Amino acid sequence: MTACAHAAQPLPALLGAGETRLSAEQIYPRLFDAILEQRLPPGSALPEQALGDAFGVSRTVIRRVLGRLSDQQVVVQRPSHTAHLAAPDxxxxxxxxxxxxxxxxxxxxxxxxxxxxxxxxxxxxxxxxxxxxxxxxxxxxxxxxxxxxxxxxxxxxxxxxxxxxxxxxxxxxxxxxxxxxxxxxxxxxxxxxxxxxxxxxxxxxxxxxxxxxxxxxxxxxxxxxxxxxxx
CATH class of the missing domain: 1.20.120.530 (GntR ligand-binding domain-like)
Structure with missing residues (x-):
């Protein structure tokens, strides 16, 4: 484990969230940094509603962010399943x-x-x-x-x-x-x-x-x- 890892905390605290009216373009680097810093450990579930509540935005906005991260293989998405972080071995x-x-x-x-x-x-x-x-x-x-x-x-x-x-x-x-x-x-x-x-x-x-x-x-x-x- 690298020095970027953090102990388990509630999702808003982990993401440093709390601001409202953020765009998908603003949320993307914040979520990606949280992933890289392992505030969200590899394999973590990423429920749209919880992320939306953490950032004060709709699930539609979160879906765009997760879609971008999925295109980049950082997030794994499957139909009818909650998205989760990739955990490359x-x-x-x-x-x-x-x-x-x-x-x-x-x-x-x-x-x-x-x-x-x-x-x-x-x-x-x-x-x-x-x-x-x-x-x-x-x-x-x-x-x-x-x-x-x-x-x-x-x-x-x-x-x-x-x-x-x-x-x-x-x-x-x-x-x-x-x-x-x-x-x-x-x-x-x-x-x-x-x-x-x-x-x-x-x-x-x-x-x-x-x-x-x-x-x-x-x-x-x-x-x-x-x-x-x-x-």
Missing amino acids: PQQARQVLSARRLAETTLITLATQRARPNQIRQLRQLVERERQHHEQGERCTAIRLGGEFHLKLAQMAANAPLARFLNGLVPMTSLIIARYESPCCDHCAWEEHAAIIDAVESGDSSAALTLMHEHLDRLEAKLDLGQDHSL
């Missing part, structure tokens, strides 16, 4: 990381060829937010933002099928990192992201590809996948 984690590497090494080359100045600017702003949260000790928010960096790169590649494929891998990777990262790890992903941006902006596909491989190598190296971390 070490074998599943390795499979996700392997599939992600295949997609990312193609997408980074395409992104380097097609990047526009406004997209580079947005990437830098995102990495700056990631850096700030990392330095403030808000590890799991930094993990989520790091995942968003990779999804933004995928959008820059302008290959919709590959981008959709990665959209189902990167958020799951964030969940895997939060669950399996070694406690002694002091890895600063934002610095590697910044270096990747520099290579993309300069149009150097070879350097960008090398940096992406090294980044994914370090990501995998910091994970303790030797055993299941079931709670």
